[in-house]
Amino acid sequence: MNPNAGFTHNHVFLGSAHDDNARRTLWVVALTLTMMVGEIAAGYITGSMALLADGFHMATHAGALGIAAAAYAYAKRHAGSARFSFGTGKVGDLGGFASALILGLVALGIGVESVIRLLQPTAVEFGPATLIAVVGLAVNVVSALLLGHGHSAGHDHHHGHSHSPHGHDNNLRSAYVHVLADALTSVLAIVALLAGRYLGWVWLDPVMGLVGAIVIARWAWTLIRSTAAVLLDQTDGHIADEIRTLVEQPGDAAITDLHVWRIGPEAHAAIVSVVGSVGTSAGSIRERLKPVHEIRHLTVEFRQATGPSF
Template sequence: MASARSRPHAHDLSPWQHGHQFDAGNRSGEARTRWVLALTLVTMLAEIGAGWWTGSMALLADGWHMGTHALALAVAALAYWLARRHAHDARFAFGTWKIEVLGSFASAVVLAVVALGIAAESVLRLWRSEPIAVEAALAVAVIGLAVNLVSAWLLHGAEHGGHEHPHDGHDHDHDHDHGHHDLNLRAAYVHVLTDALTSVLAIGALAGAWWLGWWWLDPMVGVLGAVVIAVWAVGLMRDSSAVLLDREMDHPLARRIREDLESDGDAKVADLHLWRVGRDQFAAIACLVADAPLAPSAYRERLQRHRQLAHVSLEVNRCPRSPDEIRGSGAG
């Protein structure tokens, strides 16, 4: 007779099993990013050609800056596609959303390189002034600004395109930082905004050169634009790298999880790990120690109000008795 130990497991495991596609994606953001990419490519070619013909550093900077943004927008679109394509791939333990965050970080790096390039070329132009065909450069810069504004309009409002919050009376922890909703879309939006900024600065510089004869204003504007772009790049790099490195323990949700798990006054959280697996979804691992430990399901119920928790793993341990307690029980 086969022993009970050798019998195959007959229990249904499905209640404890689930998929790991925690984020539904942002199909609206993906579609609009592709539209903005097409607009950016067309305008980039026009501005680079016009900047070379007119000799305007501000216009060339705007054109090449737009070119690098086209690359970054292509990375954003690719990240959306890859995350969606591999969403059900079990090899990604906690889903594919961070592919989009990786795209955001890559875009931030591109922004930083653009800032350095514009600053270097603008400084060189301060020492060797070159003639500028102001009227033609102004016309193209205005067209570039119009395209940037249209692109910003397309991306604006797509933040929650594939992402909805349920409203059922539960605590949704809405005091979290909304900058993480869609970092990939935010990266695309920042690239469009920097394009608009360089277009505005180029128009101002060319107008100053045309009406006031301040030819030095053109490269000076290039330096100013580079500084602003660098600041935006650092901010985007900081936010995306924090998600990639799972720096989430300073999030208010970590404190609330600890408070709820310890609400009975007996259980203590010995170890807690919290990390983001979607725009507003988190996974958590907690180790509990209690004198009278309950079943893991009892502690899991205490976390039901936190709808942001898409995946929770709990380890429950009985608190070991101290040597004095052991000796006391033996003496009795």
């Protein structure tokens, strides 16, 4: 029997919905790939550049969704590896960051193409293009329904008190945003194509493209900021304040150094350096911090006060 067994712990900080979210993402990857192949094939058969362009556009989203699926698989496979000091809980954030960059490039591409078409209008085959846009929207709605439950649950998270089983899964969030971006472009395209066909507003197509590019760019920037914050170990101020209150409120201890950062969708780590009076100890500080359920990896450095106060 290992005498230290009670003092050891693992570093698996994957979200409780990790496997479920991974399955959802794989289904969406399969749907996106099917739609992509269908559009490219139809484009070659009919000679429609619009279909080919949309098919290759979907390929970029399939690639980003593939990154999300790969991130889930990698995080699961290496969850117990000693090579990762705090486990693989942040692999999803890395995947989300990469997907956000791709989303930003997609927005840039749509914006540039829209400006070109606004300056140099091109003929549009409204019938086939509208049909494909409707089919694309249907695929995106199904994909959004597959991903939406986990994503909306993640948004129920309140700083310092996460009751959601999904937590802040930025990998799932990135996949969801890609699906929303595709759905948005489909909706805008349908509106523009119908207006062009029945009202003669050919100019509305590139204008809607610009609107979509701006909205998608904003989503990409928001996702980049949130994932970068995790990757750069940004301090969670709400949890840090809660820790300070619990440790210092009794008046017999003071925090001299504090680090709080996220290591997984539902897990934070904390290093708390404390100076305390006689009667306090590292063990008593740990007891005070038990209500902070977000902390899954806690290190307490304790030093006895040498003077009458601290």
